Amino acid sequence: MTRNRFLTAAALTAAVVLPLAGCTTVGGDTGGSPDGGGSSGTEDGDMTMVTVVKAQTIPWFQRMATGVDEWAADTGIDARQEGADDVTPEKQVQIVQDLIAQSPTAITVVPNSPEALANVLGQAQDQGIIVVAHEATGMENVDIDIEAFDNASYGELIMENLAACMGEEGTYVQFVGGLTAKTHMEWVGAAYDRQQSDYPDMERVETPIESTDNQETAYERAKEILAKHPDIAGFQGSAGNDVPGIARAVQEAGLEDDVCVMGTSIPSVANQYLEGGSIDKIFFWDPALAGKAQLEIARILAEGGTIEAGTDLGIEGYEDLQPLEGFDNVFVGDASVAADAETAAEYDF
Numbered sequence: 325m326t327r328n329r330f331l332t333a334a335a336l337t338a339a340v341v342l343p344l345a346g347c348t349t350v351g352g353d354t355g356g357s358p359d360g361g362g363s364s365g366t367e368d369g370d371m372t373m374v375t376v377v378k379a380q381t382i383p384w385f386q387r388m389a390t391g392v393d394e395w396a397a398d399t400g401i402d403a404r405q406e407g408a409d410d411v412t413p414e415k416q417v418q419i420v421q422d423l424i425a426q427s428p429t430a431i432t433v434v435p436n437s438p439e440a441l442a443n444v445l446g447q448a449q450d451q452g453i454i455v456v457a458h459e460a461t462g463m464e465n466v467d468i469d470i471e472a473f474d475n476a477s478y479g480e481l482i483m484e485n486l487a488a489c490m491g492e493e494g495t496y497v498q499f500v501g502g503l504t505a506k507t508h509m510e511w512v513g514a515a516y517d518r519q520q521s522d523y524p525d526m527e528r529v530e531t532p533i534e535s536t537d538n539q540e541t542a543y544e545r546a547k548e549i550l551a552k553h554p555d556i557a558g559f560q561g562s563a564g565n566d567v568p569g570i571a572r573a574v575q576e577a578g579l580e581d582d583v584c585v586m587g588t589s590i591p592s593v594a595n596q597y598l599e600g601g602s603i604d605k606i607f608f609w610d611p612a613l614a615g616k617a618q619l620e621i622a623r624i625l626a627e628g629g630t631i632e633a634g635t636d637l638g639i640e641g642y643e644d645l646q647p648l649e650g651f652d653n654v655f656v657g658d659a660s661v662a663a664d665a666e667t668a669a670e671y672d673f
Contacts (some may be wrong), residue, residue, distance in 0.1 A: 338534070368401050371430070372426075372429050373402055373431070373619055373622055374430075374433075375392050375405045375406070375615055376407060376416060376419050377407040378407075383564065383590065383593050388615040390615075391612030394616065395616040395620070399623065400653075401623065403619055411502065416435065416436050417441060421447075424444070429454060430455070430617075432455075432458065432618035433460075436502065438526055440504070440592070442463065442465050445465040446464070449465055449467075454625050454626055456470065456618045456619075458472075458614055459507040461510065461648065462651060462654065463486070467625055468654075469654045469655070470618055470621055470645075470654075472609035472659040473627065473656055473660045474656050474669050475507055478514075479514030480515060481536050482588075486558050486560055488669040494518075494557030495528070495556050495557055496514070496529070496559065497527045497529060497549055497558075497561070497572065498515065498529045498532045498560045499545070499559065499561045499587070500533070500559075501534070501535055502533045508532075509532070515560060526558075529553055530549070535561075535569065537565050541569065542563075542565055542566045542567075543570070543572045545569075546570040546573035556583060559584070561587030566589070567593075568589060568594055571602035572602070573601075573626055580600065585604055586605040586606065589606045591669070591672075593670065595668055598664065601665075608663075610659065617637055633645070633647055634646075641659025646655060
């Protein structure tokens with residue numbers, strides 16, 4: 325089976341890779357309002373905000389740290405990013421627990437497990453700390469959850485492209501960072517539903533496979549799939565490290581022209597495999613802009629403002645926020661990007 329090729333384009337901004345950052349004391353002691361809804365009298369210079377990510381060691385979140393630092397410089401607000409050295413939910417819970425004692429104005433968070441974090445974020449709200457989440461649709465104990473796009477549409481888009489690459493036939497598998505990673509499960513769920521309804525000659529041969537957002541793990545599990553299913557025609561990855569790990573296994577097996585590989589990643593991680601043909605297309609949003617969007621929402625809330633349909637954060641892809649149907653605190657932007665080898669080379673993050 326020979327794959328079909330395709331093109332899409334978009335353009336974003338630059339990035340640097342930052343070192344692992346540990347917990348440090350929050351500068352200043354001004355928290356949010358006692359009711360958790362923000363303080364209308366809070367001045368920017370009195371605010372402190374901390375973004376807690378899945379892991380500081382992941383390139384995706386190193387890029388997000390760039391956005392956090394840029395936003396802090398632009399606004400004059402004391403803001404920084406923290407995260408553990410792996411995606412263990414318990415480590416993320418401990419980071420948030422330690423931050424509560426420091427009484428920041430806001431905590432923004434990209435959870436490894438929304439369920440694991442819900443209780444400690446409730447404690448933060450009880451202390452008057454504003455909580456903004458990302459990649460956490462429907463998560464409890466957050467003031468606002470901001471998504472870069474509608475997750476179901478994103479998953480369907482990946483499936484449309486995977487089906488085109490596979491000629492709408494053959495077997496495929498899906499990878500997720502973890503079965504508790506809510507957005508990953510939403511993407512693969514929507515993609516699977518789309519395949520079931522529109523591409524009956526395609527077949528998913530395994531339930532979603534966990535990579536723990538680790539490239540080496542994704543590589544090893546992709547090798548296992550290639551051995552178990554020698555006729556496999558497609559892979560969908562969800563975590564930023566899934567697709568390059570899968571691509572390495574496909575490349576080593578010499579199957580670049582027979583197996584379609586695509587999913588979420590960023591150019592700096594995926595480019596070498598895109599150029600070699602073992603990745604066909606990547607889908608992403610700029611983590612730096614997502615980091616800024618979370619913090620800007622926290623600032624609006626801290627100043628007594630509200631987030632509603634049409635809110636313009638002044639950040640590319642987040643100029644016209646829309647509520648997600650079925651939720652009263654989830655808003656989506658329009659920040660998704662798709663890139664093949666040619667267009668991915670335009671990005672420097």
